[in-house]
Amino acid sequence: MSNAPSPTGDDLVRVLASLANPHRLRIIAALARERAYVSGLARQLGISRALLQVHLRKLAAAGLVTASLELSEDGKAMNYYEVQPFVLTLTPETIAAAAETLTVPDSADQPGANR
Amino acid sequence: MSNAPSPTGDDLVRVLASLANPHRLRIIAALARERAYVSGLARQLGISRALLQVHLRKLAAAGLVTASLELSEDGKAMNYYEVQPFVLTLTPETIAAAAETLTVPDSADQPGANR
């Protein structure tokens, strides 16, 4: 039927939310150019490491980037991030389809999703 | 080069932000099926008018939906909303391109952008 990933409604929201931010857009852009480690990327983007970490965490949670801890030649631990190739096509129809699988904000369940 | 709209970085953020919400996803889905007026749509979605209005406003601000005030046969003013056909393709590359045109969070200017 469809060749697209066709994510869950909740997934879609998560991905969209993770992308709806200037910093994170820049992060994706930078990583699309080439993978980078946290501190270096922070300098490159001109933001604090703490801030970068939060944003990277969010992107990673959405599955858009992945991290891999490596050791540099001088023995320092470097955490390299890289973008995960993805193609998301948004149209009223694809959204309508995803909306069908949205978790109901009904009562309190969702053991893992918390909140 | 590209047939896509290729929106401004800021536009992209706005659009993504407007879509990153369960309610708004459902709204798009509902309107994709057929246009509807506020009160009716609110009932259909099971949310309050006030809430719907806010979300519709946001979607409209992003240019995803448009409103048109019409008069029903019995003279009542109905505000009909409908989705604006759109196709947004998100990939690390398209994002990288959009990121280039992002407004710098530099100092305080942007007279119209407020915030």
Next chain:
DNA sequence: CATACCTGCTAACTTCTCTTGGCATGTGCG
């Protein structure tokens, strides 16, 4: 004229999200 629809706006509260700054840890070099 009361009822039932439709529209819109605002004040106020609650709940996220963003961002900063500090702290702790580890390794290599002069």
Next chain:
DNA sequence: CGCACATGCCAAGAGAAGTTAGCAGGTATG
């Protein structure tokens, strides 16, 4: 050993977003 650079986490404040409830106005129908 102190400095430089890497990693990470947590607390706390500022600000934005989401929601609710109430008010006000308009037109038609019984």
